[in-house]
Amino acid sequence: MFKRILIPTDGSxxxxxxxxxxxxxxxxxxAKVVGYYAIEPVPAxxxxxxxxxxxxxxxxxxxxxxxxxxxxxxxxxxxxRAAHVRFESVCDRPQTAYDGIARTAxxxxxxxIFIASHGRSGFAKLVMGSVTQKVLAHSKIPVxxxx
Amino acid sequence: MYRKILVxxxxxxxSDRAVKEATLLAKAVDAKxxxxxxxxxxxxxxxxxxxxxxxxxxxxxxxxxxxxxxARRVLAxxxxxxxxxxxxxxxxxxxxxxxxxxxxxxxxxxxxxLIVMASHGRRxxxxxxxxxxxxxxxxxxxxxxxxxx
Numbered sequence: 398m399f400k401r402i403l404i405p406t407d408g409s410x411x412x413x414x415x416x417x418x419x420x421x422x423x424x425x426x427x428a429k430v431v432g433y434y435a436i437e438p439v440p441a442x443x444x445x446x447x448x449x450x451x452x453x454x455x456x457x458x459x460x461x462x463x464x465x466x467x468x469x470x471x472x473x474x475x476x477x478r479a480a481h482v483r484f485e486s487v488c489d490r491p492q493t494a495y496d497g498i499a500r501t502a503x504x505x506x507x508x509x510i511f512i513a514s515h516g517r518s519g520f521a522k523l524v525m526g527s528v529t530q531k532v533l534a535h536s537k538i539p540v541x542x543x544x
Numbered sequence: 545m546y547r548k549i550l551v552x553x554x555x556x557x558x559s560d561r562a563v564k565e566a567t568l569l570a571k572a573v574d575a576k577x578x579x580x581x582x583x584x585x586x587x588x589x590x591x592x593x594x595x596x597x598x599x600x601x602x603x604x605x606x607x608x609x610x611x612x613x614x615a616r617r618v619l620a621x622x623x624x625x626x627x628x629x630x631x632x633x634x635x636x637x638x639x640x641x642x643x644x645x646x647x648x649x650x651x652x653x654x655x656x657x658l659i660v661m662a663s664h665g666r667r668x669x670x671x672x673x674x675x676x677x678x679x680x681x682x683x684x685x686x687x688x689x690x691x692x693x
Binding site: 421 | 545565568569571572573663673686691693
């Protein structure tokens, strides 16, 4: 069965549920978990002409985005530890969340992805989140869509 | 965690992979398998122009029987894999014009807590896109879906 499961999170409530279920799943099949968080880039308008910001604000925003990711991954690490599931985490700043997920799955040699059907921007029950959609379309390994 | 896993198969190579993964998973978590196949409804060529002379009465039921036999063949092949792995499996098929409805309904009927299916079925041509049926199951299913590719 699967040996290394990638569980991406964006810190949303739905993703939080998927994280819990994913860790339980990993425990049951004796797999290791790789937690992943994609740091969002500072919104482009902060760089636009006329924006009243200075470099330190951008740095601050960036720092906060990174801190948020680390917070979510720490929470995941605690859950994994409590369940006696081996865990490691990756937090980086990819071009897009999907890119980051695909690259991390490859780099960490994961053999499955456990992902929520929606993330932060999920708004309807009937549609799938855009990141999940892309992960599914491009993934070469099995993807479990949690809902 | 997952006690009853529905795996849909259409007999294609990719869906064989789904059956394989589902079997491995069922074994690992000690779950039961439901092997499921959707048959398209038999069309009614006997009512179309010019066909009455060629197709006798009873050909519909014959066609239906042939389809059911095909379903049993597909399911028997999948059943063998499950049996070889020592996984308890039940077989079921349904007639439905839209496979995704059949799959979602079967998952509910059998009270499955996970659906396993291939990213594409028989009609899949691109590895970069998701099959339409898979997509539809994903948006309608109430339970998690493991997409195998």
